[in-house]
Amino acid sequence: MNPTNPQPTDPQPGAPQPGATRPHTGRRRNEAAHQAILDAALQLLAASDGTPVTIDAIARTAGVGKQTVYRWWPSKGAVLLDALTDRADQDVTGPDTGILRTDLQTFIATTFDAAQRGTTASALRTLVREAARDPHLAELMQTFTAARRTALRELLDRGRQRGELPVGADLDLIVDQVYGVFWYRFLLGHAPLDRTVADRLAQSLVTGGE
Secondary structure, eight states, X not given: XXXXXXXXXXXXXXXXXXXXXXXXXXXXXXXXXXXXXHHXXXXXXXXXXXXXXXXXXXXXHHTSOHHHHHHHOSSHHHHHHHHHHHHHHHHOOOOOOSOHHHHHHHXXXXXXXXXXXXXXXXXXXXXXXXHTTOHHHHHHHHHHHHHHHHHHHHHHHHHHHXXXXXXXXXXXXXXXXXXXXXXXXXXXXXXXXXXXXXHHHHHHHHHTTO
């Protein structure tokens, strides 16, 4: 063997191969941190009982640095809004089966069910209660409810385009009826929010009470 031109040796077992690409774990870490922050924000809002939720508390509960939170959100309100929206998107189904009554029943039933789960129920009740005296939380509440109304209105509009609702149907009024029943029963607790109620409400709205 020419000492001035040594031959390549075989790589050691377990050593990186030439041209091999290391697996990227940064994306998974970022996704895990992002979700941990959302979960922490919702948890703190549910348990706050009127105590302001801070970025410091969210970061500490999520096990991340404060700058990690600020990397994705400009304020605690933005974090809380995303936390509520994320949970609603996970729990509330907005299907498109081609049958308005079926889609509406599913949307209403999953909305009722999701809102009554432990952390979400406490967070929503805290938000409603504190929004009366905190303009920042009031704005957060308005933004969140507007997003949920839009999701329902889009579902209804698909049904109207298929001819399952009259062309002149007042979609905003129908949305008010759904969320009117929801908030009235959710806050007062005088009557159930269950699948039976969801089915009866959807039937009434689609058929006009027939």
